[in-house]
Amino acid sequence: MVHPIATAPEAALETAVLLADEDDVVAFERALDGLVRHARLDRDTLSKALGPVLRKEPVETSDWTQLDLYDVAAAVRGDEPRAWHIRTRRENPEFRHWRTGRPATPPEAMLTARLVEALKLIGTGDQPYLLALSTHANGAVDAATLAARIAEFESLRVRPAPVDLAQALLRVTPTDDQRVLDAAGALRSSAGRRLARWLGEGGAPHGDTTPEGWPTGDPTGAEPGWWDPAEPRTDHDLPLPGVAAALLGPYRTHRFRAYWLPQLPHHRDELAAHFTHSNERYLLPRLMEARGPAGYATHWQILCGLDRNQDAAVDALLVLAAQGQLDAGLFAGQWQALLRHGASTRATAALRAAAETGAHATVWSILEAALPALLRDRPVRGAGAVLALAVDCASRSGARGRIPEVDEVAARKGSSQTVRNARLLRDVLS
Numbered sequence: 001m002v003h004p005i006a007t008a009p010e011a012a013l014e015t016a017v018l019l020a021d022e023d024d025v026v027a028f029e030r031a032l033d034g035l036v037r038h039a040r041l042d043r044d045t046l047s048k049a050l051g052p053v054l055r056k057e058p059v060e061t062s063d064w065t066q067l068d069l070y071d072v073a074a075a076v077r078g079d080e081p082r083a084w085h086i087r088t089r090r091e092n093p094e095f096r097h098w099r100t101g102r103p104a105t106p107p108e109a110m111l112t113a114r115l116v117e118a119l120k121l122i123g124t125g126d127q128p129y130l131l132a133l134s135t136h137a138n139g140a141v142d143a144a145t146l147a148a149r150i151a152e153f154e155s156l157r158v159r160p161a162p163v164d165l166a167q168a169l170l171r172v173t174p175t176d177d178q179r180v181l182d183a184a185g186a187l188r189s190s191a192g193r194r195l196a197r198w199l200g201e202g203g204a205p206h207g208d209t210t211p212e213g214w215p216t217g218d219p220t221g222a223e224p225g226w227w228d229p230a231e232p233r234t235d236h237d238l239p240l241p242g243v244a245a246a247l248l249g250p251y252r253t254h255r256f257r258a259y260w261l262p263q264l265p266h267h268r269d270e271l272a273a274h275f276t277h278s279n280e281r282y283l284l285p286r287l288m289e290a291r292g293p294a295g296y297a298t299h300w301q302i303l304c305g306l307d308r309n310q311d312a313a314v315d316a317l318l319v320l321a322a323q324g325q326l327d328a329g330l331f332a333g334q335w336q337a338l339l340r341h342g343a344s345t346r347a348t349a350a351l352r353a354a355a356e357t358g359a360h361a362t363v364w365s366i367l368e369a370a371l372p373a374l375l376r377d378r379p380v381r382g383a384g385a386v387l388a389l390a391v392d393c394a395s396r397s398g399a400r401g402r403i404p405e406v407d408e409v410a411a412r413k414g415s416s417q418t419v420r421n422a423r424l425l426r427d428v429l430s
Contacts (some may be wrong), residue, residue, distance in 0.1 A: 002026055002136060004030070004033060004037065005030055010025070011035055014052050015031040015034070015053050015069065017052065023257075025134075025137070025139065029132075030407070032072065033130040035076055035122065037129040037130075039125070039304075040125045054077065058084075060084045063209045064109075065111075069115065075123070080262040086112055087096060087119065089112070107263055108257075110243055110246075110263055114132075114164070117163045117164060118130075120130070127158055128153075129149075131153075132168040138262060138289040138291070141168055141173065141262075142172075143175040146175070150187055151187060154188065154189045154192060159191070162241050166243075167196050172195070174203045175290075184199050204264075207233050207248065207270050207273075209232050214227060214296070219329050219330050220331065220332055220369060220370060220372060220373040222333050222336070226332065226337075226338065228276070231270075232248065232273050247264055248267070248380060255273065261289070264290075266291050267290075269297050273296075282312075284302065288320065294320055297396065299320075301316075302316045307338075307343065314353050315351055317354055318362070326365075328369050332373070333369075338382055339374065342381075351363050351366065359398045363364040364394055367386065384421055387417075387418060390421075391425045392430055399429060410425075
């Protein structure tokens, strides 16, 4: 669980933690809330504690990152804004383009909107803390906690800042607990009514990432090719500021920052669809920490990772299976389409690594679904190695049942690796 910061010196310490590790999303959320919270409660103490923390400015970068929290902390002290100030980059298009050469992605725009809003709150003291402070490390906010926070705001006659409320709604965990729903329904402010309606509708809708033309009824019948996920879209008119609603819209990027996933902790499949040529070593563990349906894009990222970054992808595959969200047929369909398109066979070795952890039944479920497509007509390159893995997994998991395509290859003349292993698998399954 993530808890609010209790004292001004602790808020300064958490700010230092974030500035030393820009990917620490928990430190960022606690520090951002702590700066807003304790600037209102004890600004003098907080300002003094931040002095040593802010001696060195973050290095200028072409990205918008959590290190920009530096500007919020500097505002607490009343320091002169640095040249690379978050507000300057956000509000001056010419300056931004000259330094970065590109517009902000929706997650970057959301980050800057939250930081600029925090600057305003520190200046006005209008809000005692942030509604969007996570209660879990993946960014999620418990529904009961958010209902209680809004109830406290109502008692203080505080109207929450719009971006903070929007981020809180995007983070709140859907629930069917009637006590929580009743507590939300008892709220009378505009924010309270929005929360009640949001929870009643199950939160933000999910977008389908399945590409056009993909054979959902029979994924292993997909034509050979590189089937990139579709960009998720929603037809719903979300009651959110534009900068927050854009997180659920279409965009593509090859950049990945740890803070992007906690912005939408219940929409991992939509987030997975946004990344192209991503570094799975960092992306995949975060996707597994997030929640929500694991659809086409999530499986696709893991499959691509098996071919490029084996360890992280193997871990992700096993976690997805443990969560009960591995769709073996979908994964098999994506894999056979890539192999028949001429992709490398490195994923086979990665699947063997997964099996060697003891997950023989999990790997067999994928192989069982994929083998008919991999063997029919002309077996794919590397079919012998796939069959060897299948023999091992089937025998260790006690699998039984004929696979006609395996029988057909086994009946062929010759002693190639593919034919020999097909015969071994036929015997194991009989």
